[in-house]
Amino acid sequence: xxxxxxxxxxxxxxxxxxxxxxxxxxxxxxxxxxxxxxxxxxxxxxxxxxxxxxxxxxxxxxxxxxxxxxxxxxxxxxxxxxxxxxxxxxxxxxxxxxxxxxxxxxxxxxxxxxxxxxxxxxxxxxxxxxxxxxxxxxxxxxxxxxxxxxxxxxxxxxxxxxxxxxxxxxxxxxxxxxxxxxxxxxxxxxxxxxxxxxxxxxxxxxxxxxxxxxxxxxxxxxxxxxxxxxxxxxxxxxxxxxxxxxxxxxxxxxxxxxxxxxxxxxxxxxxxxxxxxxxxxxxxxxxxxxxxxxxxxxxxxxxxxxxxxxxxxxxxxxxxxxxxxxxxxxxxxxxxxxxxxxxxxxxxxxxxxxxxxxxxxxxxx
Amino acid sequence: xxxxxxxxxxxxxxxxxxxxxxxxxxxxxxxxxxxxxxxxxxxxxxxxxxxxxxxxxxxxxxxxxxxxxxxxxxxxxxxxxxxxxxxxxxxxxxxxxxxxxxxxxxxxxxxxxxxxxxxxxxxxxxxxxxxxxxxxxxxxxxxxxxxxxxxxxxxxxxxxxxxxxxxxxxxxxxxxxxxxxxxxxxxxxxxxxxxxxxxxxxxxxxxxxxxxxxxxxxxxxxxxxxxxxxxxxxxxxxxxxxxxxxxxxxxxxxxxxxxxxxxxxxxxxxxxxxxxxxxxxxxxxxxxxxxxxxxxxxxxxxxxxxxxxxxxxxxxxxxxxxxxxxxxxxxxxxxxxxxxxxxxxxxxxxxxxxxxxxxxxxxxxxxxxxxxxxxxxxxxxxxxxxxxxxxxxxxxxxxxxxxxxxxxxxxxxxxxxxxxxxx
Ligand SMILES: Cc1cc2nc3c(=O)[nH]c(=O)nc-3n(C[C@H](O)[C@H](O)[C@H](O)COP(=O)(O)OP(=O)(O)OC[C@H]3O[C@@H](n4cnc5c(N)ncnc54)[C@H](O)[C@@H]3O)c2cc1C
Numbered sequence: 109x110x111x112x113x114x115x116x117x118x119x120x121x122x123x124x125x126x127x128x129x130x131x132x133x134x135x136x137x138x139x140x141x142x143x144x145x146x147x148x149x150x151x152x153x154x155x156x157x158x159x160x161x162x163x164x165x166x167x168x169x170x171x172x173x174x175x176x177x178x179x180x181x182x183x184x185x186x187x188x189x190x191x192x193x194x195x196x197x198x199x200x201x202x203x204x205x206x207x208x209x210x211x212x213x214x215x216x217x218x219x220x221x222x223x224x225x226x227x228x229x230x231x232x233x234x235x236x237x238x239x240x241x242x243x244x245x246x247x248x249x250x251x252x253x254x255x256x257x258x259x260x261x262x263x264x265x266x267x268x269x270x271x272x273x274x275x276x277x278x279x280x281x282x283x284x285x286x287x288x289x290x291x292x293x294x295x296x297x298x299x300x301x302x303x304x305x306x307x308x309x310x311x312x313x314x315x316x317x318x319x320x321x322x323x324x325x326x327x328x329x330x331x332x333x334x335x336x337x338x339x340x341x342x343x344x345x346x347x348x349x350x351x352x353x354x355x356x357x358x359x360x361x362x363x364x365x366x367x368x369x370x371x372x373x374x375x376x377x378x379x380x381x382x383x384x385x386x387x388x389x390x391x392x393x394x395x396x397x398x399x400x401x402x403x404x405x406x407x408x409x410x411x412x413x414x415x416x417x418x419x420x421x422x423x424x425x426x427x428x429x430x431x432x433x434x435x436x437x438x439x440x441x442x443x444x445x446x447x448x449x450x451x452x453x454x455x456x457x458x459x460x461x462x463x464x465x466x467x468x469x470x471x472x473x
Numbered sequence: 474x475x476x477x478x479x480x481x482x483x484x485x486x487x488x489x490x491x492x493x494x495x496x497x498x499x500x501x502x503x504x505x506x507x508x509x510x511x512x513x514x515x516x517x518x519x520x521x522x523x524x525x526x527x528x529x530x531x532x533x534x535x536x537x538x539x540x541x542x543x544x545x546x547x548x549x550x551x552x553x554x555x556x557x558x559x560x561x562x563x564x565x566x567x568x569x570x571x572x573x574x575x576x577x578x579x580x581x582x583x584x585x586x587x588x589x590x591x592x593x594x595x596x597x598x599x600x601x602x603x604x605x606x607x608x609x610x611x612x613x614x615x616x617x618x619x620x621x622x623x624x625x626x627x628x629x630x631x632x633x634x635x636x637x638x639x640x641x642x643x644x645x646x647x648x649x650x651x652x653x654x655x656x657x658x659x660x661x662x663x664x665x666x667x668x669x670x671x672x673x674x675x676x677x678x679x680x681x682x683x684x685x686x687x688x689x690x691x692x693x694x695x696x697x698x699x700x701x702x703x704x705x706x707x708x709x710x711x712x713x714x715x716x717x718x719x720x721x722x723x724x725x726x727x728x729x730x731x732x733x734x735x736x737x738x739x740x741x742x743x744x745x746x747x748x749x750x751x752x753x754x755x756x757x758x759x760x761x762x763x764x765x766x767x768x769x770x771x772x773x774x775x776x777x778x779x780x781x782x783x784x785x786x787x788x789x790x791x792x793x794x795x796x797x798x799x800x801x802x803x804x805x806x807x808x809x810x811x812x813x814x815x816x817x818x819x820x821x822x823x824x825x826x827x828x829x830x831x832x833x834x835x836x837x838x839x840x841x842x843x844x845x846x847x848x849x850x851x852x853x854x855x856x857x858x859x860x861x862x863x864x865x866x867x868x869x870x871x872x873x874x875x876x877x878x879x880x881x882x883x884x885x886x887x888x889x890x891x892x893x894x895x896x
Binding site: 111112354357358365366368369371373374375377378379381382385386387388389390392393404410413414459462463465466469470473 | 758759762767770773774776777778780781782784785786788789791792793795796799810813814817865867868869871872873875876877878879880881882
């Protein structure tokens with residue numbers, strides 16, 4: 109199993125970082141937040157055409173580049189740093205991983221190539237974003253006719269294709285339906301974190317196509333894959349907050365000295381660095397485990413729990429150490445704070461992941 | 474020179490040479506000292522040291538291979554338990570040729586045990602504020618003062634000592650570093666009982682104790698630089714460990730084994746509680762299952778937090794090590810971060826052990842949980858955030874040297890004589 113990044117991976121990181129530094133500035137992030145679509149189509153096209161992010165982890169047979177969770181994590185980490193707004197997470201990560209782990213081969217061949225180049229925007233419709241065990245209680249299929257409501261679906265308002273996990277008589281299945289099909293309604297919801305658009309999606313006797321059988325193993329694996337990418341996004345955000353906060357404490361003067369010279373603040377920053385280093389290591393490790401198909405079964409949940417707690421801590425400290433300015437709309441820190449909050453609870457709170465981790469460890473030992 | 478040896482010595486060549494050397498020389502029927510003499514003369518006692526001083530200039534990987542081969546053969550290695558390594562590494566780095574010739578060999582053979590005489594009642598974190606006095610009288614250094622918390626001093630033949638030789642200049646500049654003979658009338662060692670009942674550290678009183686002029690290391694007034702070498706070695710995690718380095722895990726029959734077991738029994742005595750001060754994370758899952766605490770959702774959450782931290786800290790230190798090896802110039806503060814993390818982990822583990830045991834956590838002794846080990850965890854963990862530099866000092870180091878935050882304003886500049894200090 110890989111234990112450090114290869115030179116190629118580091119170079120890839122450079123490329124992604126340079127692109128985002130240019131195209132995902134706090135100013136453009138605020139524009140996207142205020143826009144209905146929530147992302148810049150040109151930037152997305154360039155990201156897909158020039159950097160190739162959407163197909164990073166999709167096998168070459170399905171039109172992608174054939175890399176793995178490690179490389180996808182590199183992309184997500186940089187996106188987290190720059191608070192990228194776009195369909196990467198909903199389409200390239202969530203929907204694509206569900207297809208890769210669950211769909212039958214002919215559907216993969218049919219659907220993945222367009223997702224891999226960012227032409228099709230897909231999104232994964234789950235009726236719970238809390239835990240895999242809770243999936244399949246709201247969405248029900250009978251005779252290829254889907255009814256029920258998914259309370260929260262990422263980027264549904266711009267998606268072309270819905271990839272759905274729903275319950276049928278034979279158990280959970282994976283289904284697809286095109287946006288705009290009869291019986292599908294999408295309501296964009298108000299959210300704390302406006303960098304991630306969320307909608308309620310309701311189905312009423314909508315005709316869906318069944319493309320795979322979902323068992324707990326494939327759903328868990330999909331969940332793990334998604335959580336590890338999300339963890340990367342979070343450690344990227346945490347790293348950004350740590351760096352900008354340290355910089356601020358060196359510049360801001362009170363009582364005739366930089367506030368960064370007060371030990372009460374220095375010690376908190378040292379603790380934060382420790383947590384960020386640990387969360388980063390656990391997250392990188394989780395991606396390596398997934399790619400190698402070995403290591404601890406609970407590595408993904410451990411990474412998600414650590415990254416979420418660390419990102420929130422970084423976000424709280426980032427605001428506290430800035431004082432009043434930190435609490436303003438004007439200052440950018442709040443953008444990361446809100447992203448930290450939405451990432452903390454998306455796909456399972458830290459407590460849920462800790463419980464998941466302990467049950468796995470319990471069975472092992 | 475040593476780099477040449479390194480590049481010319483493949484792992485296969487090392488294995489072939491060492492195996493045939495051991496076949497020819499290793500015998501369990503010799504006395505421990507006789508065997509270690511042969512070991513040192515053969516150049517296999519400290520292969521990471523330079524050629525001129527008993528070593529072969531091997532890198533970490535090669536040294537690990539040597540240890541592996543010793544273990545396979547069941548052969549006893551050089552003496553390594555206790556603070557002796559702090560002494561040998563410092564002498565190797567900063568001592569003169571004469572000091573290396575006189576002191577290194579008996580460290581390896583086990584003839585001399587060492588202790589670290591740094592902390593004082595008046596200065597611990599602020600080591601440079603020490604006030605033990607060294608005066609040059611008739612060509613000899615005369616030492617007066619008191620040291621404290623000195624682990625293994627009650628077994629030690631020599632000590633690495635920092636003392637003040639000049640009171641009229643800034644505090645870091647007036648310190649000198651000495652090698653002191655502990656077995657002399659001017660040195661008195663009194664064991665100190667710790668809160669966990671063990672007595673691994675001591676008070677050391679020096680009253681007109683003598684250090685010959687040739688046992689000053691690094692020159693008069695250069696003691697701070699030498700002490701820093703010792704401390705960085707200590708924080709790199711080379712602190713005393715329970716078992717000898719290149720030793721057999723299951724000593725078998727023979728005189729050398731008998732003497733070796735005796736040596737370990739004495740040398741390890743101060744360290745039997747060290748695993749407990751780290752929290753014994755390894756016992757948590759089995760204790761939770763055994764007691765049924767595993768079904769308590771609150772305890773499960775706390776256990777998971779513990780495992781996240783302990784596993785994550787290992788991964789972080791591996792990542793730092795990998796970065797260091799790849800020559801990245803990103804500052805990787807592995808030592809201080811690892812030390813801080815160890816404290817957090819130990820405290821969380823004590824917390825979890827307490828939740829698991831419930832009221833039983835009141836009990837101690839051989840009939841209590843894990844033959845008293847859980848109780849020992851609960852009353853030993855407070856040491857981890859103090860020994861080897863407190864957590865607060867690690868946070869100062871991380872924030873100033875790694876994060877580059879502004880330094881604390883100092884009130885201890887100028888001549889040492891004028892600085893406010895404990896009386
Ligand atoms: C088990 C054990 C083994 C030891 N073995 C040895 C040994 O073999 N040889 C040896 O020489 N010493 C040894 N020590 C001593 C150890 O190095 C000191 O105890 C330690 O450095 C702290 O010094 P102190 O006890 O004087 O506490 P102090 O320095 O007085 O600290 C008291 C409190 O003040 C805080 N503090 C001090 N300065 C600052 C600052 N600048 N900023 C913020 N907070 C600060 C400390 O963090 C601590 O919380 C050992 C200690 C223990 C517990």
